[in-house]
């Protein structure tokens with residue numbers, strides 16, 4: 003099965019809360035306790051189910067997302083990983099007909115109670131396919147830095163109509179450079195920051211998208227198969243990047259590459275047909291899976 | 306029937322039927338495109354093939370004929386002076402002056418029309434493509450735009466007359482000594498002209514928006530941007546060429562239209578201002594354009610000066626050709642043939658495409 | 660219950676404001692169209708009412724004379740003259756449009772097939788600007804060429820003295836008339852039909868045509884049987900749009916139609932081709948200078964209303980054309 007069809011965005015709705023689908027009776031797996039002192043739980047996914055129309059594609063998932071560690075979502079194609087990930091920054095709401103049941107909290111607050119643009123600045127996302135905007139490299143990153151007209155997280159910018167001003171290049175330059183450096187792209191593009199981003203290679207484009215996502219200093223970073231279009235060298239760069247970032251950002255990564263999940267993740271969640279089958283530390287899941295289905299998947303019996 | 310692969314160079318083992326043989330059953334050829342030789346087709350098919358060539362050549366001949374005629378006539382009657390002289394009322398062709406005023410009128414009218422049509426058209430297109438709620442209203446607006454696109458300019462001009470002849474809008478047009486409002490002015494004509502360009506701007510913009518993949522919008526939302534910001538900073542900048550080509554096509558429509566000018570602009574010889582304020586008076590006043598100048602100087606009009614008509618028509622055609630080149634430039638690399646001539650609405654009739 | 664801070668609420672409303680502003684512009688455009696339909700009809704109503712509504716469309720007498728009577732009607736509103744039987748105008752409209760669309764359909768489908776399938780690469784590259792040019796030439800230039808070059812040529816070479824004499828008791832033949840009018844009209848509407856047809860033909864999935872070619876069907880038949888058939892709704896839509904454009908064409912027809920209204924008499928055989936025509940839209944242009952006469956302006960608005968309704972009806976017709984596609988289970 004290929005990637006799911008991307009539907010036209012029709013409306014941005016308030017999330018519809020509906021009754022969850024009948025659970026299959028199996029108790030939701032209990033999340034492990036935090037490992038170290040510096041690891042703090044930032045987000046919590048509680049009994050979340052997601053549907054497109056009346057088709058439930060994610061059922062009753064409960065997971066913690068912690069700062070200071072990387073959570074990897076693995077599972078066969080179509081098992082609902084992308085859908086779950088997109089629901090974390092309410093991007094499912096731009097898909098017509100998508101509904102969510104259950105709670106997702108960020109620092110204890112239900113995410114649908116937060117203002118959506120502010121939420122998305124705190125929870126950034128990088129997509130499967132690199133998707134830079136048709137602008138220059140610089141503008142791509144600067145775009146993320148520019149404040150929304152009003153509101154947003156940054157209360158200093160609430161000056162009403164008069165307080166609104168497009169930040170100039172000079173002001174933004176340090177932050178842009180920093181974001182590019184964090185994404186490990188700066189050295190390659192510093193000479194041509196003004197070139198169109200679409201002229202970069204695929205790997206460079208993906209790192210640009212990561213830089214863009216990092217620019218606004220998000221607290222949670224969602225990565226949907228960020229390396230699926232990349233060569234081994236770019237992949238290694240991005241994996242290093244992820245291990246560097248884990249100190250400061252809570253990271254959730256979807257990947258089909260089990261080696262990669264093993265390398266970068268502290269905890270692994272295995273999903274199958276919309277259900278969370280197993281959740282545990284990556285050592286435990288890969289060396290000593292508790293569930294038969296996990297064992298089969300990891301040993302390549304399916305998926 | 307078994308498909309026998311045959312290299313393009315392989316000699317045909319079959320004897321070629323002669324044209325007069327006219328087989329009753331179509332001779333089936335087991336060859337792919339580009340490999341079957343036309344001489345082996347049934348007569349009917351060959352006739353069709355020839356008709357296709359004839360039709361294509363006819364179109365070329367027509368275009369070449371029009372351009373050639375206008376060039377020959379235009380160059381033989383056009384003096385540079387004509388472009389810079391004001392027209393004057395005279396029976397003889399040599400005495401009736403040049404067409405400076407019509408050229409100015411054309412430029413002014415086009416500017417007014419586009420200044421109105423471009424922002425409105427883009428706004429409507431964005432609303433239709435990006436928001437469209439309530440859906441029923443969006444559909445009504447869509448059909449409204451389609452109606453404007455289909456409405457003949459004579460009718461638009463008549464409607465404009467009704468609007469601008471209202472006493473409450475007297476400040477936009479000329480008023481007679483007795484206080485009657487004529488409803489004729491550059492402003493009135495420009496407003497109606499903008500309706501000619503509006504559907505073109507709308508459809509070009511919508512077409513551009515439709516080509517931006519959904520993930521581009523999502524990438525922007527994922528950065529915490531609102532829909533409005535996404536439209537302003539990502540979508541509109543990236544469809545600038547589409548908007549430009551819609552606008553240019555719209556300019557072409559405005560420059561080429563005659564009915565609105567002769568009815569709503571008054572087709573007076575000179576730009577005749579109305580009222581005191583200099584700039585405003587021209588907008589409120591009447592005038593003429595190249596199209597109305599050609600019309601009035603043709604045998605059907607009052608001036609009847611064919612040489613002047615040819616010369617002005619030549620200038621008009623040059624303007625249109627220049628705009629045409631701009632459009633071709635802008636739409637090169639578009640997936641569609643003659644993108645812009647056929648609006649996105651027309652895709653409704655080719656739904657098997659996606 | 661949603662909890663927003665004050666500024667977050669404002670942010671939402673800023674977003675909402677953008678939507679409302681764009682929606683308002685769109686609704687204004689819609690309101691404008693509705694207003695146009697209504698006011699044109701209101702203004703036109705006396706003309707229909709005084710002629711017994713449906714009789715307005717009937718034959719009966721010389722339209723030019725009737726209009727002259729309307730122009731000369733007494734200034735007292737109680738004595739306005741409205742008598743009009745508009746059939747000759749309607750008939751001429753139908754004839755010119757019909758001929759132009761039928762001929763245009765043939766020409767455009769053939770040339771579209773040529774462009775999509777048979778034309779060598781170089782021809783293909785020439786034909787795009789050619790069609791664009793034909794679409795862009797202003798109608799007044801078509802009219803000018805028509806009246807200054809084509810009409811005199813037809814008058815000299817195609818109309819014999821005998822033919823002129825044969826109808827001289829009803830109408831003078833000078834070359835301007837049905838033939839020139841509908842041919843030039845055809846040239847004017849062909850580009851849009853070609854453009855639509857070319858796009859439709861080239862949008863037919865390759866697998867369909869390849870499927871046909873794999874059966875050993877030659878290129879012409881594949882084109883004709885598979886592509887043209889698939890593209891039929893688009894071709895018809897193009898023809899409908901072209902019809903709307905032809906109905907509304909005024910300037911060119913006012914120039915080359917011959918300067919009098921005359922219901923072309925098909926019984927005259929080939930002579931009918933040379934008889935003058937004056938469709939509705941051209942009539943409106945012809946009498947534009949007498950708009951200050953109230954009953955005449957109402958009469959002209961009635962003609963405009965008929966044109967407007969026909970073009971709107973064509974849009975609806977085009978809408979219904981796409982319905983058959985539903986049976987392929989195609990989402991539109």
Ligand SMILES: Nc1ncnc2c1ncn2[C@@H]1O[C@H](COP(=O)(O)OP(=O)(O)OP(=O)(O)O)[C@@H](O)[C@H]1O
Nearest residue numbers: 005006009054059078079080081082083084085097
């Ligand atoms: N926009 C949508 N509308 C309707 N159904 C969708 C949509 N997006 C995804 N789906 C369906 O939801 C299910 C889960 O899709 P999802 O993209 O979450 O899977 P995934 O685990 O990310 O797969 P992959 O590994 O291939 O990316 C699939 O069955 C898919 O068909």
Ligand SMILES: [Mg+2]
Nearest residue numbers: 083084085226
């Ligand atoms: Mg996925």
